[in-house]
Amino acid sequence: MSAAVVPFNRLETGIGELLASLVGGRRDDRLHALRMAFERLTGCDQVLFAPSGQCAIARILLALPQPEVVMPAFMCFQVKRAVEIARKRIIYVDLAKHGVNATSAEYDSAAKPGRILLVPHVFGIPTDIERICELAKRRGCVVIEDAVPAFGGRRNGRLLGTFGDFGVFSFQQSKRLPAFRGAAIIVNNPGVTDIATLDASRVVPSHRALPLRELLMALAHNVATIPWIYRNLTLPLLPLRELLPKLSGRRLPPRPDSRPATSEDAPQVRASNREYTREIHPYQAELVLRLLGRFERIQAQIACLTTAYATAFRDTPIATFLPADCDPGGLMRFPIAFRGKDRAAVVAAARQRGVYLKVMWNRPLPDAVDLSRVPNAVQAAQDLVLLPLYSRLSVQTAERLAQSVIEIERGVPLKSRAAETCLDSGRAA
């Protein structure tokens, strides 16, 4: 079988689209058009934009009086930070056993009256959101449905993000509708808070500007992930990415403290933090509109890739996480696990073949002392590995990648250095 060199992520927005969107992408009516598109898509007429998914979550929380937020112990740490910025107390729930999501069973004991339930569909795999919403209704809780990594996914035919009292969608660069950053909030239940209150709820002052630096980086990313360039230039240079901060003496920003926030120690948002200070620009709206125009095709390809991975791993010891009734159309990444094996050893063996397996969030969100209460989140943080899903990945390549992963899991000896490669080329979730 021939080698397949695969970047971990290729943007859904190509070079042509990035440049073409500059024409007409400066008109304010693009924001209006995007709002209309979201209204049609979600069937909800209360749509608001925010600088990012994390900022959207912080804004919703700031607009709500409830002081406590229930969220899974395993998800992206930017969300935890958003909750801390909003000065709410966090109550963590575990994931379902051998799952990537917290389900209604896990939320059950923590869903006390007056709490906010923050419910993500991790990696785009839907959780049982309708049951969680029923539970919330019975107990007097508010649900923020975090559909950031699940754009376009459905549960029993209904779009994810439209179940909770609020739905959050993201246009961050590694997501399915990449427009550098930005987010949409929908208010499904205006009885909880109205859109004007939400609009007035600001974390820090924000403004709008054409995201030129981000455009240049996206163009560079597109060039660097062109298959030939990727194999011959990007790949050999990638080790430099890890070396550069060491050589320059630059220290990576520390992960936020994992203590629960109190009003005294809530993190501050810096003016340079564009995730909170840059409102979405009409150019970004134009990019998202173009992607929406061909979203069905993107989604169809993601579904084919998902089927290819799921078929390849069936009857192998490699664990997959898709429930039987899962709509594959909203998946961001394909999570797998090598049960009973040391992930670090598998990842190292893969690297020897040139296969870079992506690992995310290698520790859960709660403090170390609280981890005994969330064993499944600990397991997920130790075990999970992500495979790429983007519409420019061909099914044949995904099949070859899956076969390579199976060989690595089996410990099949390396025959040739020309191996299959899957590399992280950006932030993902």
Ligand SMILES: Cc1ncc(COP(=O)(O)O)c(C=O)c1O
């Ligand atoms: C589940 C989830 N929610 C929210 C966010 C934050 O979204 P954004 O990157 O748009 O700030 C992420 C980030 O990856 C995420 O994975």
